[in-house]
Amino acid sequence: MKVKPRDIDRTLQSPPGAIQVFLLFGPEGGLVRERGETLARSLVPDPDDPFAVSRLSEEDIKSDPAGLADAMSALSLTGGGRLVRLRLSGDSPAAAAWLKDFEAGAAPAEARLVIEAGDLKKGSRLRKLAEEGKRAAAIACYAESGGDILAFADQLLGEENLTLAPEARALFAPLIEGNRQLARAEIEKLILYHGTAQQRGGEPGVITREDIAEVCAAGGEAALDQVVDPALLGDPVSADRGYARALSAGLSPVGVLRALQRKIDQIDVAASAGGDPGALARAGVPRFGPPADLFRQQSRLWTGRRLDHARKLAFDAERAVKRSGAPVEAIVGELLIRIARGAQSARR
Structure with a gap:
C-alpha cells in the first residue's frame, strides 16, 4: 500500500501488524535513514541486537541473490521477533523478485523487512510492488520545509527540557534545513554540549545564538576537518597530528567523533x-571548488560495504565512549587510525 503523508508518523511509530515489508524511498536520503531508524525501533526492542536484526547491503544481494530470501526465512535464535534491514541506492531486481514471490505466497518470511532505497521513480518495479502489495507499505521521503525540521528540533530538544532562544532559532534553521539525519546530528551535539535533562538535574535550559556558533557546523568545523579529512583520505599521520592539535585547542574527542559520523552520513x-x-x-557540503573536490575524493574511497563498515566502527566507538570510565581520547584516536588505514587500503 502507499502510505499517505499524513499517516507516515503514525505508521512509523505503530507499524500495522498486517504489514511485513516497509519500503522507504525518495530523494531525501537523510529522511530515509532517519525514518528507517524510527521504524526499526518500533519493530524490535533493540535495533542494534545482532541476533534480532540482520543488515544487508546492495552488494550483498548482488553477489548472492538468495541472500535476502535466506535472511527473511531464518528463524530467531532468541525466540523474539526478527528484523531484516536492506539498504539500496536505487531499484533492485533481486529485492523486487523476492517481494513479488512474497506477495504471491511463494517466499516464506519469519522476519519483517525494512528497505531503505534511493529516489525510486514511478516506473520502478520495487516501488510498484510495494505500493500495490497487500503486505507491503511504500513510504515516500521528500525534502521537508524549514518549519518541519525546526519542529523536529523542538521535539528532540524538548525531550531534554531544552528550548531554542529566538535568535538561536534564526541561526540554526539554515544549518539544518533539508536533511533530517544531519539535523539530528547537530541537535544531538547541542544536547551533549548542554547536558541531558538528567545530567542537569531536570533544570530547564535555553540554547543561545552563541551556543549554535560554538557547537554546530558553523563553528569549529574547520578545526574538525583537519582531523576528519586526513583520516577519510588515508593519511593516518596527518589525522593523528590534527587530533592532537584539536585536543590541545579544547575540542572534545566526542566532538571529533560526531564530526566523523556526520561526514560519513554526508x-x-x-x-x-x-x-x-x-x-x-x-x-x-560545498558544491564547487577545492572543498567539493576533496569531498569527491573521499566519496570515491568510501562506498558500499566499506562505508557501512566505517559507520559500524564509528557506532561501536560511540557505544564505547558512553561507558563509565572509558578512555575516550584513546577510543576516538584509535578509530581515526583504523579509518585512515581503511582508506589507505581502498587507494591501493
Missing part, C-alpha cells in the same frame, strides 16, 4: 542522491 547521502552538485547540496 558521503552516504550524496552517493544515494547521485553524486552531482545537487546531491552535494542535499548532503550539506
